Amino acid sequence: MLAAVKMKKSLELINSRFQLIVKSGQYMLGYKQTVNMIRQGKAKSVDLTNNCPALRKYEIKYNATLAKTGVHHHSGNNIELGTGWGKYYRVHTLAIIDPILISLIAYQSRLVKSKTSTVFLSFFFFFL
């Protein structure tokens, strides 16, 4: 249960960070556009949901390894990804084009990880 709560919290935080990118407009939602971005070498990072069809997931991963682009496996499904980006539709795959925001997200996600791990540890010590 704790793990589920932790995951939900980190998901919300990741989603809130997406608001930054949405405002700057440096992203592409949807399979066709992400594959185009990867092929042209413009995508700096790719996100896949957990219920992305296996063949599509494999194809994007293969193209991303050829382009040396990082692939992030989103812990939510396509409904959550679409909602997180403020859209009223479902999104399986997305590509982020701006490099500065990638590093920002990476830095913040590392902060989140350390925060949640300290929360967990404190819980553990409490029960001891």
Add this chain to the structure above:
Amino acid sequence: MGKFMKPGKVVLVLAGCYSGCKAIMVKNIDDGTSDRPYSHALVAGIDCYPRKLTAAMGKKKIAKRSKIKSFVKVYNHSHLMPTRYSVDIPLDKTVINKGVFRGPALKHKTQQEAKVEFEERYKTGKNKWFFQKLWF
């Protein structure tokens, strides 16, 4: 992060009568032109793969079974599947270019040029994967 659709890359053709065939990218146009407003590439590929050879076959039989039929075509990037392989065959860019599709005679000449290069490379035994038929 990096562009990988480059000349020399082996791609699989996904659409059209040559679907399932392996091809080499000869020229890549990323942004598109006025008559093709999408990213596309000129590829030269293998239509009929060389047949399987065994040790028991004589020279004449081997020569017949090592024949390759090639094709030259312009494809939309979304109809190509890039692979991690690349083949550095020196395909003559002055012969294999987009102007070739104006007439059948020119196209045939280009296909002959590609065929000769492919057969030469096949005989050396390099790039084995490229000359094997894709089973699906």
